[in-house]
Amino acid sequence: MKDNTAPLRDKARALLADKAACVIGHARDRDGLRARPHFAKDERGVGALILDATCHHNLAKYLLDYPYLEAKVGIVLKGCDALALERLVADRRVDRAKVVPIGAPCAGMADPVKLQALFPGGVTAVASGPDGFTVTTAAGRQPPAPRAGLLLERCQACHQATPPDTELLAEPVAAPTVGPAAEVARISALPPADRLSFWQGQFSRCIRCYACRNVCPACSCRECVFDQFQPNWLGRRTGLAQTQVFHLTRAFHVAGRCVDCGECDRVCPVGLPLSALNRKLLQDAGELFKLAEPWRPGTTEPLGTYKLDDPEEFM
């Protein structure tokens, strides 16, 4: 992504002048390196907005915090985030008429961990293009960094670089050719016992903080089954069995509905490769039901759909 900060601020100013309640975007974190979600409501807030290759957060889910507004809400959407908005609209959790999408064509995001290793002193802007990253620090523009050295892993399998049907802040960017999801292929190729022990090893680290669920645009139930008190399906008990139930239930819940935004991987404090699980189910749903990967608006959701003449052997 180019540094779209200037056009974003102009757009945000115009929206707020047009009585938008808020513009949801990003600001630079205090660490001078990462971005963080930011809610601009006035000129001071607009002045803190940034939009560059550090703005990897998918903001769509914050729209759930604005359910009863009269005014509209502006929101910055990259290609992947635009699918998240569609997801929330399809689940009838967000009224599209209340949302003004601000389209941000994106050629890939920088990995904050890699960025920190290369620029421990912080950055002022990070732009990405098909060839690599251009990083600006307080000392000025740095020599171009190769794409592979900084690219966020999830952006290697980009499904949609430019949000469709949206007013764009910059020229459209084509999505890079999607390589095979290497991690899914690697895990799928393991013998069943090894695959089980791989996932059990991963799940054994889970602290059940529910960050993956809370950030997920496909997890928008008004009351999550894992929060339900009566009956208390899972509670707070930890242990491999409980944790597996949580992750596998969630994976099935988003199977065929996941927009593959990779936020679950990003927020996990203990580095679980959750998107590999979701991507595997997307692939399976895709193969079994001839569906696009990830979910696209208007497509059937295999586990979210029923027909009166469905066979009911399982019931």
Added chain:
Amino acid sequence: MPDLLKPNLATVTKITSETAANDVKTFKGVFQDPGVAADFAYASGQCAMVSVLGVGECMISITSTPTRAGFLEFSIKRTGRVTDALHELNEGETIGVRGPYGNSFPLGLMAGKDLRFIGGGIGLAPLRSLINNVLDNRERYGEIDIIYGARSPGDLVFKEELFTNWQGLPRTKVHLTVDKGDATWTGPVGFVPSFLEQLAPTPAGAIAITCGPPIMIKFVLQNLAKLGYTDAQVVTTLEMKMQCGVGKCGRCNIGDKYVCVDGPVFTLSQLKALPAEF
């Protein structure tokens, strides 16, 4: 062996349905271990963690009075998982009880004073312990007004006491109201706070003790202030979600207080020093 959170087993010896809707029941329990029964010393206002093993436990105020020994009583409204399970119990079955927890009503502050008990709905449960305690030591206190209301006549709890045991006692008046009457109801109709305002019990030398749903307490406190009661003359109990009852689990934390060990009884002056998150 750690036993801080281990309940003592008690047998439910009697279950009384209190309301027409059968949504409040009073459970009389007796500890199975006589040693535990002898050691369980409580004061009016204190609570206990009541368990249905396999379902869970919840904090319930003790509605019996320590002046009548040998058993405990809990009046419980059916509102959630544990209270549902309690309501499914039959006489003779086993519950777990641990406690007593929390502080208690300030009998010292109340001694020699006129007492205004102001209750709503199931909020009469902790007050009942105190009222019977006071009545068992009648000579220590001045005039007593029991002001109580419920949504309907059928929702009035402890009917035997309201209409029989507490009636006609010296210097003791029972004032009842309901939000909505029915064919049988000839008494006053209206919410407890406005009923209190009409009765206008004088604040001079009095202590008001109130317990009820949060919305009732809010307006009762306002009306007591209008009647001239100072914050130090008003006592209430707080309800908060609790899990441990012993000041560890953090659940009932309001400001720097834990309701389970610092409460549930607070004077209005103490309450006003807390963040309004209850």
Added chain:
Amino acid sequence: MTETVRLTGQGLEQLLGAAAGATGGLVAPVTEDGQVLFRPVREARRFDYINAVTPPKDFWFPQTERLFKFKTVPAVALEQAADPAQRVVFGVRPCDLKSLVILDAVMATGEFEDDYYAQQRSATTVIGVACTGAGPHCFCTAMGVTPGDEAGADLMLYPDGDGFLGRAVTGRGAALTAAHAGCFAAADPAAVAAAAAAARKLVPPLAGRLDVDGLRERFADNWDSHIWGEAAQRCLGCGLCTYLCPTCYCFGVSDEVRQGQGVRMRCWDSCMFSDFVRMAGGHNPRPGKLERVRQRFLHKLRYFPARHAELACTGCGRCVAKCPVGVHVPELIMLDREAR
């Protein structure tokens, strides 16, 4: 055995090997899929970590802890859970050591002593290791902890060349050095004191950026500040910060029963979850993210100090490193400063 000791790399290996072979075993930092974690291990291998991703809290205040077992058929009866076995937790940093002081203040004091916690504590010998470097998210010194503090440790070690200088801080620590006297050599107390003093001088960069002057007074006076809404609007409402926090101790109690056999346990819970104080009738005293965010940080910086005279934050920096949306203790301290 004197109180101050010297330990060669080989001596440490021997000591930890013996601990690993004992019934309760050894817990030490390991790298698993790139994550440094405290895990039960056969041998300790890692000494170059800043700190583990998750705190070692789980080993003295387990995320899920059985309180007792029970039967519901034919009659209700209770049974005790097994006692925890003696174990050694190695490699605990001063920030996490301080969390023991804070947890002790809650669990071991007041009208009721938490005997489950006391039992875990007395079964656990904690070997602290002073820091030799600070991570970008560390801010311990701003919270009154230094990278050389020994409070909370049973045996405190200070890296010294290829080995360690150390001091038995508690009776448990002295018992450990006595039981494994062959692993230790005597050390000059002055040398140990000098190593400790050197470690205490390390200042994490983030701590230098935090203005903590009058912190408790400031947080006693910012209930109505806009900073809570500012932070809360970003909050995802997950429990990441509370579960990664070495000092968060809120828990819930629940039962599980199957075919008449049950267990009552306590499990960590989080004040950031929307149902934390939601009552059975539906009333929720902290219904929104704002109230919950304010509760968490005021509990750490105002309520806990009022009750226990300690901040409930040790500056370990896990919330800074891992909150996906930048809501953490330094953020609130900075927001508060800017709002004045």
